[in-house]
Amino acid sequence: MGYDAKFKVWRGDDEKGELRDFTVEVNEGEVVLDIIHRLQATQAPDLAVRWNCKAGKCGSCSAEINGKPRLLCMTRMSVFEEGETVTVTPLRAFPVIRDLVTDVSYNYEKAREIPSFTPHENLEPGEYRMQQVDVERSQEFRKCIECFLCQNTCHVVRDHEDNKKSFAGPRFLMRIAELEMHPLDVGERTDAAQDEHGLGYCNITKCCTEVCPEGIKITDNALIPMKERVADRKYDPLVWLGNKLFRR
Amino acid sequence: MTSVERHPYDVVVIGAGGAGLRAVIEARQRGLSVAVVCKSLFGKAHTVMAEGGCAASMGNANSNDNWQVHFRDTMRGGKFLNNWRMAELHAREAPDRVWELETYGALFDRTADGRISQRNFGGHTYPRLAHVGDRTGLELIRTMQQKIVSLQQEDFKEHGDYEAKIKVFAECTITELIKDGDRIAGAFGYWRESGRFVLFETPAVVLATGGIGKSFKVTSNSWEYTGDGHALAMRAGASLINMEFVQFHPTGMVWPPSVKGILVTEGVRGDGGVLKNSEGKRFMFDYVPEVFKGQYAETEEEADRWYTDPDNNRRTPDLLPRDEVARAINAEVKAGRGSPHGGVFLDIASRMPAEEIKRRLPSMYHQFKELADVDITAEPMEVGPTCHYVMGGIEVDPDTAQSSVPGLFAAGECSGGMHGSNRLGGNSLSDLLVFGRRAGLGAASYVEGLADRPAVPESDVDSAAKAAVAPFDEPKDADASENPYTLHSDLQQSMNDLVGIIRKAEEIEQALAKLEEIKARVPNVTVEGHRQFNPGWHLALDLRNMLLVSECVAKAALRRTESRGGHTRDDHPQLDSLWRNRLLECRAEGEDAAVVAKEQIPMRQDLFELFEYSELAKYYSEDELAGHPGGEA
Amino acid sequence: MTTGINAPTRARISARTLRTDRWWLPPLLTVLGLGTFVIYATFRAFMGDHYWVNDYHYLTPFYSPCLSDSCAPGSAHFGAWFGELPGWIPLGFVALPFLLGFRLTCYYYRKAYYRSVWQSPPACAVAEPHKSYSGETKLPLIVQNAHRYFFYAALVVSVINTYDAILAFHSPDGFGFGLGNIVLTGNVIMLWAYTLSCHSCRHIAGGRLKHFSKHPVRYWFWTKVSALNTRHMQLAWVTLGTLMLTDLYVWLVASGAISDLRFI
Secondary structure, eight states: OOEEEEEEEEEEBSSOEEEEEEEEEEOTTOBHHHHHHHHHHHTOTTOOOOOSOSSSSSOOOEEEETTEEEEGGGOBGGGSOTTOEEEEEOOSSSBEEETTEEOOHHHHHHHHHSOOOOBOTTOOTTOOOOOHHHHHHHHHHHTOOOOOHHHHHOHHHHSOGGGGTTOOOHHHHHHHHHHHHOTTBOOOOHHHHHHTSOGGGOOOOOHHHHHOTTOOOIIIIIIHHHHHHHHHHHSOHHHHHHHHHHOO | OOOEEEEEOSEEEEOOSHHHHHHHHHHHHTTOOEEEEESSOTTOSGGGGOOSOEEOOOOSSOTTOOHHHHHHHHHHHTTTOSOHHHHHHHHHHHHHHHHHHHHHTOOOOBOTTSSBOEEOOTTOSSOOEEOSTTOHHHHHHHHHHHHHHHHHHHHHHHHSOTTTTEEEEESEEEEEEEEETTEEEEEEEEETTTOOEEEEEOSEEEEOOOOOGGGSSSBSOOTTOSOHHHHHHHHTTOOEEOTTOEEEEEEEEOSSGGGTTOBOOTHHHHTTOEEEOTTSOOGGGGGOOGGGTTSBOSSHHHHHHHHHOTTTSOBOGGGSOHHHHHHHHHHHHHTTOOOTTSSEEEEOTTTSOHHHHHHHOHHHHHHHHHHHOOOTTTSOEEEEEEEEEEOOEEEOOTTTOBOSSTTEEEOGGGEESTTTTSOOTTHHHHHHHHHHHHHHHHHHHHHHTOSSOOOOOHHHHHHHHHHHHGGGSOOSSGGGOBOHHHHHHHHHHHHHHHSSSSBOHHHHHHHHHHHHHHHHHGGGBOOOSOSTTOHHHHHHHHHHHHHHHHHHHHHHHHHOOSOBTTBOBTTBOSOOHHHHTEEEEEEEETTEEEEEEEEOOOOOHHHHTTSOHHHHTTTSOHHHHTTOHHHHO | OOSGGGSTTBOOOOOSOOOOSOTTHHHHHHHHHHHHHHHHHHHHHHHOSSOEETTTTEEOGGGOSOOBTTSOTTTOTTOOOBOOOOTTSOTTTTTHHHHHHHHHSOHHHHHHHHHTTSOSSSSTTSOOSOSOOOTTSSTTGGGGGGHHHHHHHHHHHHHHHHHHHHHTSOBTTBOOOBHHHHHHHHHHHHHHHHHHTOHHHHIIIIITOSOGGGOHHHHHHHHHHHHHHTTHHHHHHHHHHHHHHHHHHHHHHHTTSSOOOBOO
């Protein structure tokens, strides 16, 4: 049943840090977060880790395991060989605070820049009528648990700090798509998606979709449809000509 | 002296779950400045775990539904111990609160005519739960989070600062409430990230901190659920009620060990899943209690017909209120008819096509697949009871949500009374919305009515700061030094084993002795490292709250010599009508908890008459029934 | 480098990636796959021979439509619109740029070559080697937004390929049916599947609508295209294969290296 596993866990702060070796007991059915908790309880009581529901629903325990962005609570130990060393590091796209905890405030700032839901005027509470087929696209995006793994993996900001200013990241471009497809939203969002929130930076290399623990098809269902809507408005020569001629 | 950053606000909301966020929205819409303080990141609160739905008698799925029916169901579910005024307000206002969410951008599942779809749930007469698949809580919290963002955007337009009116203090823990005389004057805490101290200078505090589940070993609750609001209120002089009533959700995962306790939504049963024992028998038909006889199907055939024809058949006993189902599962396992890992089977695989299961219960499918390697579309789940919700909490005025301490308000799970002895599934999300809003309103009105602002006494700030760093001090006897994780697990084990789902006087007494012992060890807790994001330190501070609240639970449980709802005494197995009207109130005396009994205000006549005499006779004493018109006939 | 994962605020980890799997394998296979096709297609496009089997009317898709006087007798079944072409112009020059453009701007191929050829990024959570990055925000890559026009052109070419495949049911005596027909028809079916599974097609079919419920027919199309769209990557590779296979088959039969297996 149980065995001793080798772990490398990054410990440090914003000035220095290193991968530190641990040997720790593993039992049947456990996930990586269980092991981190065992380290806290037995070997490293001040090991900082963010977690909450431990059921893959809150998106708090995002980290990188063997270099892959994942939720600690949804990564079962059984996916590793018994002799394999498991490396756990903080997210590498955000400033580190301590150990496995990073400063994810970038995401909250971006969230604030996306214009909110704008319903039809004259629509009173209780009068909303929407068909299931019309809400399903946006509902898929609302499954998002805001673990920010997609934001962390996206090379646009992961590999280029300076792009953080002009790029909202997959999670918030998906938020724009969600509102754009909301049956009762009247906001005009496509131009801003391209001009203010950096949709053009996305080169659809799909890492956001690959790491999404909720299995949301971010690229195919949100980002590409948004790019097509942008093309409708900005890169369609007929529309462009019409805009030039009539200065709409 | 250590430095303390100070923030003046009109209202400080502690807790950023459903109730807290709804309070923030309301107070801000009244024009006040609001701080919302939460232990986790913004948007991670335990509300995201709510799966099944939000109960509101909108009547979209069955037009016979109305607030009176919802009120009756709620009172029945709570075995008539509920604060009837809260139950009334809740039933009346829930539909408006749900519709309001749509104006914030929520996207519930729809009926064919485009309205909000409603699903069946335990104890609800009609399909009543507005839902989004099985992730309704996430929808609620995200919707309100986004509403707050939209209010911040309005403030940005007006003041050039997103945080002009609402500021989120995420990963910040409040350790003490501070009073000026008998009124609230502030709240003291620390940033988890840096360990720096922070003081909120505020005349009004809304507690929305959720439950106490982390005092139990097998629980569906997250680490945040350490009863902070309960304990803060007690130490500030407020009282708790109904603390003996702890809901064990009948269906938590039982295997593998590391996920034991994680919730399996009641929606599985609402949508057609059934409970079976190791003999393959649907045992719930044997466990319909006397008070519910005649209201539930008596054969499997009738129960199965009910899903499609609810008007002419009675519902399946798989959907009895949670306390009944949890006890039934417990009894089956004790009788040796349990599943291999000590639960029972919950079968939906044989009841509907695989695609349908994945569509209706996507996160359950995902959860079992990922965590237990079980495909719920092909095999049954193994489930067993898990500590889920505390019905007890801070005693508040139903209309304003104010506690007995001026300026201290509470809403959501940390408040008490609304659910009586047992909460119906789906009633917590609606509770959050209804009383979150009322707490926001109550706090706003209180602040607007103040003649002068309370002042924070410096000495209280100093002592709060001192208490907060105490765990770093080495105990006098270095060998006695205690690890906070060990103490926590001792506490969880005792509460789970001795004050759990089935209770006995001598076991509760053992638990109380154990609590005393742990309490004596707490001063020896020593924390390694420094104050920056140190989970050992955080746990050491939370332990104090868990102990105080656990003591309330145990003492009240010992005192109540009957079985009702979320409180089952093996040595007093009957419902006792003399206990129906009696509430157990818990207050802090220093670091100890003291429990006294008191009477509840009788139900208003028009509400009383909503019930049949014959039903009330099962719960009420004869004297209490004298005023009911049905009795004279 | 002080940007990206080595930016001063981030966790001090020097490794470009800590991934332990063979993350470099997919980009490598992509380069090999794309490279093979490009080399083969270029060679064949400029070869100017063995593209038409007159007995059975087999025309390789690389030369369709053949619209000049240089085309082998019988292969220009839409007529000769152009005179003799110099040897350095491929005979399929009318359609090839559009087909190339359709695949170059395809959302799947973009992912494939950005990841493999351009290494931006080579794999998820593996740092890319470039100092700066502006994505598809400016020229030349902003042109990727023109994908839908290449899609329209590809539709036309698919119709032409379909016509070619139908004409190929031929033998010197009239109707005929051989292994080549199966190859050509199979290729055309896969080309249609790839073309219709395109993301722009999905948008045009119904994705751009706000209310599916008000447009039931387009919603129906959208669900079908969406179902195909989930296989867009597979179809992209399968059609590279069928294109090469079809061309190779025509080449071999036309050059007399093999003879077509005839059923009728």
